Amino acid sequence: MGGSKKGRRHKTVYPDEGKRRCSNCTRVLPIEEFYARNKRPEEGHSSWCRECVIARMRKNRLKKRLAEGREKLVEWIGELKRELKEAKQILEEHDSGG
16 A cells, blocks of 8 residues: 555546546646656656646746856855955055055
8 A cells, every 4th residue: 555645536547538637736638738758658647747847847947047046146246245355455555555
């Protein structure tokens, strides 16, 4: 019983009708709306429909880009702080007559 899900209420595959239920959006769609996980028929199709898979990929791509942008911004701010510190030291040396 290790692989079964507790409390499953909905049938996920409708082989006679050529349909499947998306485990993300719960819509029942034609099997063509699911990516084939493998070309061999016994391997089946993905549990998420193509639309949900694409939406998840877009979300993850956006999160990655935002994280990269945040890292670049933090790096840029650090560079500005170092430059400002150097400029202050130069001004202090100039003001002290040094």
